[in-house]
Amino acid sequence: MNSSKSNHSTQLMTIYETLLNEIDVGVHVINEAGKTIIYNNKMAEIESLTKEEVFDQDFLEVFQFEDGQRSTLLEALFEEKEFKNMKQTYFTKNGKAITTINNTFPIYENDKVIGAIEIAKDVTKIENLIKNNMKLKGDTRFTFDSLIGDSSAMKEVIAVAKRATRTPSSVLIIGETGTGKELFAQSIHNGSEHSSGPFISQNCAAMPDTLIESILFGTKKGAFTGATDQIGLFEQAEGGTLLLDEINSLSPMLQAKLLRAIQEKSIRRIGDTVNRKVNVRIIATINEDPVEAIANNRLRKDLYYRLSVVSLFIPPIRERKEDIQLLVHHFIEKYNRIFQMDVTEISDDVMQLFEQYDWPGNVRELEHVIEAAMNVLVGTSTIETAHLPYHFKNKSTLGMQQKSSIVSVYDPNQEKQVSNSIGNNDKSTPTPVGNLKEYLLNAEKYYIQRTLEKHKYHKTNTAEELGLSRQTLQYRIKRLDIDA
Numbered sequence: 001m002n003s004s005k006s007n008h009s010t011q012l013m014t015i016y017e018t019l020l021n022e023i024d025v026g027v028h029v030i031n032e033a034g035k036t037i038i039y040n041n042k043m044a045e046i047e048s049l050t051k052e053e054v055f056d057q058d059f060l061e062v063f064q065f066e067d068g069q070r071s072t073l074l075e076a077l078f079e080e081k082e083f084k085n086m087k088q089t090y091f092t093k094n095g096k097a098i099t100t101i102n103n104t105f106p107i108y109e110n111d112k113v114i115g116a117i118e119i120a121k122d123v124t125k126i127e128n129l130i131k132n133n134m135k136l137k138g139d140t141r142f143t144f145d146s147l148i149g150d151s152s153a154m155k156e157v158i159a160v161a162k163r164a165t166r167t168p169s170s171v172l173i174i175g176e177t178g179t180g181k182e183l184f185a186q187s188i189h190n191g192s193e194h195s196s197g198p199f200i201s202q203n204c205a206a207m208p209d210t211l212i213e214s215i216l217f218g219t220k221k222g223a224f225t226g227a228t229d230q231i232g233l234f235e236q237a238e239g240g241t242l243l244l245d246e247i248n249s250l251s252p253m254l255q256a257k258l259l260r261a262i263q264e265k266s267i268r269r270i271g272d273t274v275n276r277k278v279n280v281r282i283i284a285t286i287n288e289d290p291v292e293a294i295a296n297n298r299l300r301k302d303l304y305y306r307l308s309v310v311s312l313f314i315p316p317i318r319e320r321k322e323d324i325q326l327l328v329h330h331f332i333e334k335y336n337r338i339f340q341m342d343v344t345e346i347s348d349d350v351m352q353l354f355e356q357y358d359w360p361g362n363v364r365e366l367e368h369v370i371e372a373a374m375n376v377l378v379g380t381s382t383i384e385t386a387h388l389p390y391h392f393k394n395k396s397t398l399g400m401q402q403k404s405s406i407v408s409v410y411d412p413n414q415e416k417q418v419s420n421s422i423g424n425n426d427k428s429t430p431t432p433v434g435n436l437k438e439y440l441l442n443a444e445k446y447y448i449q450r451t452l453e454k455h456k457y458h459k460t461n462t463a464e465e466l467g468l469s470r471q472t473l474q475y476r477i478k479r480l481d482i483d484a
């Protein structure tokens with residue numbers, strides 16, 4: 001009888017152990033001395049530690065907490081506190097930052113605390129995603145004074161934008177990458193009645209749909225596994241401005257939800273049953289022609305009508321070349337201040353190249369070129385062609401003149417350019433360009449750059465033509481250091 005009982009309890013132990021190691025939440029138990037006695041597989045995975053590193057160790061030898069932060073597990077043990085869905089960030093002894101949402105409680109035996117249990121869900125990745133993608137108040141540096149541009153096109157958009165500061169209407173800013181959409185959005189915010197409220201910006205293309213939905217609207221505890229009571233950006237931006245970048249990358253379902261929020265001036269957290277009033281000015285941006293976006297089902301017509309009460313079209317630099325000189329001097333002054341330099345001029349050759357160039361990355365690209373040139377400038381106060389960064393020389397007319405037969409290998413459609421170029425035209429004997437790996441990387445970079453230009457830097461379309469996922473394209477752009 002006794003032996004069958006003990007058989008039964010060892011079986012139960014095995015079952016408990018299997019259960020602990022198979023479930024998808026981290027479980028960490030410490031005894032009354034604060035030493036680890038249970039640490040399941042999921043916990044080891046979340047914290048990137050082995051069980052051996054944790055078992056029977058003093059808790060604070062293995063985990064560190066920032067000043068003012070305390071361990072929920074130790075508080076449960078020593079102060080008999082219970083925590084439900086408590087978010088906690090801490091560091092392992094290997095320096096890895098971990099963010100979890102915990103249920104933590106003491107374990108009693110005969111009214112005496114004999115240990116504490118923590119059940120943890122890992123949210124480190126989601127936390128990082130949110131942190132990297134959200135800029136909170138404090139980042140709103142720009143006002144209309146920061147906007148450089150004397151062309152009639154720019155003066156006109158600035159005038160419309162200034163008028164938009166007087167009303168709380170939604171604004172749609174249309175412009176290619178680097179044309180200054182964020183700068184305009186911040187200037188409108190800072191010039192408006194909403195300026196005392198927060199300015200929050202969110203790029204809609206940066207995250208999967210489900211995540212962006214909870215980030216925008218918030219969640220109610222229990223809405224889905226792991227959901228906590230969390231306010232969304234609409235509520236965080238209360239009394240201020242919410243900038244939604246690249247709204248054309250939101251799904252039609254989310255675009256409809258966004259439209260409803262704007263129209264009804266209220267939102268409902270995911271999983272909630274109550275509507276909450278919000279007083280937020282919405283500024284949305286789109287980096288392609290809205291008519292084309294509507295035709296290709298990337299933008300809902302009803303949302304477009306609603307947003308475009310005020311629409312600002314910021315022209316690309318190639319359509320307002322008269323602004324180049326002003327911008328160049330503005331950025332030279334900016335980097336003179338930052339680098340403690342005294343650059344005063346730019347050579348006529350460089351200015352000519354700038355005027356002939358198409359500037360697909362617009363003002364951002366121009367700024368980077370000036371910054372890069374000033375980085376290599378020594379003992380002279382004039383920016384010359386020699387100081388220009390390689391990627392610019394390569395893409396500008398200077399590059400066209402110097403390009404070798406490598407062009408013909410990468411892009412047969414460029415016949416005309418090649419035959420005009422000074423380089424070697426024989427396609428069968430390309431100029432040596434280093435080892436094969438280097439050659440292929442250059443080819444890849446060139447081809448991606450060309451395709452991006454062709455699609456006016458629209459990543460989804462570029463990825464489609466290249467037969468890559470958008471994410472893979474992003475990865476390659478970063479790896480190959482492509483300006484996009």
Ligand SMILES: Nc1ncnc2c1ncn2[C@@H]1O[C@H](COP(=O)(O)OP(=O)(O)OP(=O)(O)O)[C@@H](O)[C@H]1O
Nearest residue numbers: 146147148149176177178179180181182183363364
């Ligand atoms: N008119 C301008 N005057 C001065 N600086 C400008 C102007 N337009 C853009 N810039 C500068 O160019 C850079 C890019 O601007 P911004 O981030 O506003 O572009 P964007 O249109 O939001 O680009 P993206 O679509 O890639 O997000 C910033 O550093 C900004 O300061």
Ligand SMILES: [Mg+2]
Nearest residue numbers: 181182245285
């Ligand atoms: Mg932007």
